[in-house]
Amino acid sequence: MxxxxxxxxxxxxxxxxxxxxxxxxxxxxxxxxxxxxxxxxxxxxxxxxxxxxxxxxxxxxxxxxxxxxxxxxxxxxxxxxxxxxxxxxxxxxxxxxxxxxxxxxxxxxxxxxxxxxxxxxxxxxxxxxxxxxxxxxxxxxxxxxxxxxxxxxxxxxxxxxxxxxxxxxxxxxxxxxxxxxxxxAIFPFQAGFPSVASGWVNMSSPSVADIDNDGENELVIGAGSAINGWDKAGTQLPGFPLTTGDSSIVAQIALADLDQDGRMEIVAGTKTPDPPEGQCRVFVWQDNGELVPGWPKSVAWETQYSNNECWITSVVLADVDGDQLLEILASTTNNGSADPNAPVEPNNLYAWHLDGSLVSGYWPNWQTNAGNYGALAAGDLSGDGNADIVVGRDFLYLNAYSSNGLSLPGWPIQTYVNRNGGDYFHSDQRIEYSVNAPIIADLDADGIVETIAAGHVKGPGNIEEFFNSALLVLEPDGARRPGWEVAALGNGILSQVDLPWQGPAVADLNEDGQLEIVVATHDGWIRAYKADKTLLWEFNYTQGVTIFATDPVIGDIDGDDNLEVVFGTHIPMNGGADWDGPVGLWALEADGTVVTGFPLPIPTPGLRAAPTLADLDGDGGLEILTATITGQIFVWDTFSPYQPDRLPWPTGRHDLQRSGSYLGLNSFGRSHISGSPHTVNQGDNATFTIHVSSTTPINETISITDTIPAGISYIQGSLTASSGVATETDGVIRWSGVLPDTLTVDISYQVIVEIDTSQVIKNTVTIDTAVCGLLNRTGYLYANTIPVFLPVLNR
Structure with missing residues (x-):
């Protein structure tokens, strides 16, 4: 430091x-x-x-x-x-x-x-x-x-x-x-900032990217009912703000090159006060502010039994169907909560292609009559190389969905403090997810990803007040990770009003090769837990005052090669009449102590959206960006170099796609293994192709290990690799190499099917990424199956 x-x-x-x-x-x-x-x-x-x-x-x-x-x-x-x-x-x-x-x-x-x-x-x-x-x-x-x-x-x-x-x-x-x-001031303002947006900012973190492919970064954010945009000098972008005509943009906005033309699309969801006259919508704009054909999309709304306003609570961009293109995911508040027993289907989870068509399968979908009021997470839980979707609705259910819109094996789960499943009415306190933001990460680099979710403690019975905050870590099948059989609890709730998301973040704070979980809860504390639930440290950011914290972001902000945890605070609005409290932008060292010179001053009532760590002006230095509730955009110029590999969680929901998934950091998220043809019989040949892909150059040696499963055998001489060195010994495929320029490598080999019974053959490859742990990917062959012809259903 x-x-x-x-x-x-x-x-x-x-x-x-x-x-x-x-x-x-x-x-x-x-x-x-x-x-x-x-x-x-x-x-x-x-x-x-x-x-x-x-x-x-x-x-x-x-x-x-x-x-x-x-x-x-x-x-x-x-x-x-x-x-x-x-x-x-x-x-x-x-x-x-x-x-x-x-x-x-x-x-x-x-x-x-x-x-x-x-x-x-x-x-x-x-x-x-x-x-x-x-x-x-x-x-x-x-x-x-x-x-x-x-x-x-x-x-x-x-x-x-x-x-x-x-x-x-x-x-x-x-x-x-x-x-x-x-x-x-410990950090001066960057030239051109602060700036003022066209409206108030709720959960939208600053998004920094070269959206128009001109070699210069831009800054965009959802404020009021519009998308605001500035160049690196704080000058408003031509054609901005991008207006929606709806009440507001509440959640994070998402950015990505959806059509692979080198320029980025901007995705946002809106809120409307009086459905069905004005149903909330999902918008997709091109970088120049023009709407993408087929957008916006209005979402379903239950007019008889809903009990709140219609709003899009989350948009996420992820490849859920394996077509190498990002799909547009959205959750909504559509519900039937006015009568939990009403015979309605309040669809509130969507998956679209860029052209506006729904992804094939059971989209949109719903579970119980509860709405979604938090954020989605998208990451590969099943090991098939495609993104799965984790969501906690306004009840005690957590669910994980595959690309077809159906729940993954083991999901959904009912979450109680001390187990999955319990006595709702008489004895057990439950964990509910009215304002939640789960994340996905491989905590111990064993190739198996975990779901980390924070919720509120209620019950037993139909008690309306929250008692506490709770943190859970779950295996890919929804079972509780060893050590997390009982949830980690906070110290109560400061206020029942205007509660923000509880969104964890992960990073290897103590350099032990495993990820720690950092979460700010509604008791006024921010805590860091090790993967085994050991409390690493805790810090009281309120010092006796009722204020809440944003989701944390994590990175090296001072160039000392150690990570810092950065977050802001805000005052519960309580109708806006009593805005009291010392809000600020905090930074904590990896051991939980306050970084010298923090908190940085920000205007009351403070921040609800997580900060962003980025290099807006492209000078090679790191900036800290925040957006206050009242729409002021602050950019502080730090003295730290911009090193993406030292920014494990640089913005709200981890990345510009708002995936809430740490797998996006190492850029290997699209790596996969596939078998072809999918259905085979005894004596048939099949080909397995392992595709290793990174979005950033990797100069360290990457290695893969693939043990060929029982029921098939390797065909000698069939192994090929587009780069690196590939070998086969005793039924084990190995490859090693680097990805400095091409960013991808394909390893292929053939097998012959030996079994004569009906069986699903699972082939799991382990990828040692060299920079961020192990990844497991699974491909499938369906051997000796009986062909069944199903009718095509148009939904």
Whole structure:
């Protein structure tokens, strides 16, 4: 870790309504506000504030200190006039703490306290900042507000503006302003940022990619009801924002080159308030903002028995059918929960091809009358080289689907704290998945992938409140991984309102060759678990305040060759009337200790979407990107080199396809083995082809081992490989080589069928990727089967 030669002191600031954690840096100048307490008559030219002709009163009867304060009232009509401070000197790229005192009577909402930054020639730099007052509605005695922020790289002056917007009524008193200079910012803002999106941001992490294949990265994000886009300099992309006409984009957006033309498509799902008049939809755009033919797609909605709004809760891009093209997956809130026994089929899980046609099989599908309110994960659980889909619906079921839309063997499962299956009504606490984001990863590099899911603890019986958070690790067949027979539990729930996703992330934090699980739960803690459930560390990110965390991302952000865990925090909205708490962007070392200089300041109410670690400007350095709830896009320029192999979980849901699968990191996800023809009889010849594929060059030696299964035998001299060295000894196929340029290798050999009984022959190959553990892939032959001709069903 690079040494930081300045000191950041973090301590508690108490307020009359209860303790609140505040961040108060080392003070270099304590009083740069002229007339900070409004003791000078507004008619005096030296009073330091610009007073309007009406709405504002110099109040000599109520004050926090001294004898005067500034009072403003509003009952209706347009916003009030504004009072402005003078231009206050500030240092560029420096952390400041704004403090003021406020008193309210009959308040309906917070007042507007705006900060504007200016250069030395008084040109505004950066977007305005709104310093939300940490007060509730109604009557409040004098309360201190602390607001921590970072100045722009070219800022030399700051001005405050105070007023009441049209949503705010009541009477407000202001007094005793202070602007305290802290430390130089650990990371400066990248030129052109922060920027402001066209709407608020919910779960959409910043997406960084060269979407138009021009050699330069772009930044896109879902904000409000549109897709916003900027170039590396913070300039809005031509044709953006891409509007939907619906209420909002809630979930992550996904990017990939779906049609393999070298340019990326953008996929997003929307929310609509009043189905069936406006059903939610899935959109697919080309990089230039034009809709792909066949899109958008409206999804099904149960008009009689649904009990909420229609929204797309997740979009994921994955190859589920083995055609080497990515399909578009989506989950929705369609449900029949108003009557769990209603005879309805609320389809809420979809799989489409790019042309808008449904993937063959049982798509769309549903399970129980519950809707989907979390994220999908897509990865190969079955070992056939195709992506399977894991989903937790708004109930105690977890399910895993194959490409045909049917559940994999062993799935679905009912999850209770101490086992799969239990007594719902009388004795057992269950784990439910109303806001969940499962992931898929091979934790111990044994070639067998696990599903990791966090949920809420309820029950027994029909109890509505959540008691706790729970974390599970499951085998490919849904059985609990050894050591995880009983779920790992948190320490309760901070709030029942506005709960965010609980999305784990994985990385080898302690360099033991196995992946650790990092998850932020709803008790205010973030924890790291080893694969065997041992708690590696835990950190309380709230320090006694009710705030929640984003999904974590993981990477080396400071160039010390160790991984850091990065996440943001936000305040539960609770209707938006009481936004209180010290939000920030945190970074923890691999051992759970706070990285020097963190948390970085972000505007209240904070972040719901996971940060992103990427090289936006292509300069070879790493940037940290965040999108606040209120739509401000921050990009910090770190001093760390951009090394993709040191970014094991760089964005929300791991990758731009939002797969939630760690297998995408090593880029071997499309490797597979196939047998041809699929159906054979005794005496027939068949060919197995092993396809090893990486999306990035691999200069380390890769190796494969394939033991030919019983019932077939190798035909001597039939082994070929497109590169590397392939051998056969005693029925074991071995290959070794590198993938520096071609990125793929094909190894083929022939076998003869010896058995005379009906049997499925499973041939499993182990791929040692050299860079991220082992992968197992399985191919099949169906020997001596009886032909059955089935009718073709058009769905």
């Amino acid at each position: 690079k040494k930081i030669f300045w000191l950041l002191v973090i301590f508690l600031l108490l307020k009359p309504q209860g303790g609140t954690l505040g961040f108060s840096p080392y003070h270099l100048n304590l009083d740069i506000f002229p007339n900070a307490g409004f003791e000078v008559d507004p008619t005096d030219p030296s009073n330091g504030w610009t007073w309007p002709s009406d709405h504002w009163v110099w109040d000599g009867s109520i004050a926090h200190s001294g004898s005067h304060s500034a009072r403003v009232s509003r009952l209706s009509g347009s916003e009030t006039n504004s009072i402005y401070s003078g231009y206050l000197p500030v240092q560029p790229s420096t952390v400041y703490n704004l403090t003021y005192w406020i008193r309210t009577q009959d308040a309906s909402y917070w007042p507007s306290v705006m900060l504007y930054q200016y250069t030395s020639i008084q040109t505004q730099t950066g977007p305005w900042i709104l310093a939300y007052a940490n007060i509730g509605t109604g009557n409040n005695d004098w309360t201190v507000v602390n607001y921590r922020f970072q100045t722009m790289p070219d800022a030399t002056q700051l001005q405050l503006r105070l007023y009441l917007f049209t949503s705010t009524t009541g009477t407000f008193w202001f007094d005793d302003f202070s602007l305290n200079q802290g430390t130089p």
